[in-house]
Amino acid sequence: MGFKDVNATCLSIENAINSAIVPTPRYELEVNEQKQTVSLTVFEGGDKPYMYERRVFKRADSSTVEVNRLEYNRLALEGMNTSFDALAARTQDLTFARLEQELEEKTGLDIAKKCSHLT
Known part of the structure; x- marks a missing residue:
């Protein structure tokens, strides 16, 4: 029905987690002595x-x-x-020139002139 030796099973599970998973997650092992079972809960x-x-x-x-x-x-x-x-972008000399160009083409407005008060 369960494990023959739940303590050995717990140790085996702990060793497997600690040696194979990096960084080691926070987890909890719960033993049910009556059923000889082990419950493993791994926390996010x-x-x-x-x-x-x-x-x-x-x-x-x-x-x-x-x-x-x-x-x-x-x-x-x-x-x-x-x-x-x-x-952060690798280069910080960023502009919106392409956006301005597209907006001007689509709207017919002079975006640079309209937005000069924002800089």
């Missing part, structure tokens, strides 16, 4: 992404899939409580 952490044997996975519906580099970067940013659009 803020140190995403977690790696299992140097690979990163995510849940996709009812399956687990390995993530690509882009998704890995997104998860890493999520773990830092940020997103791509919150990152």
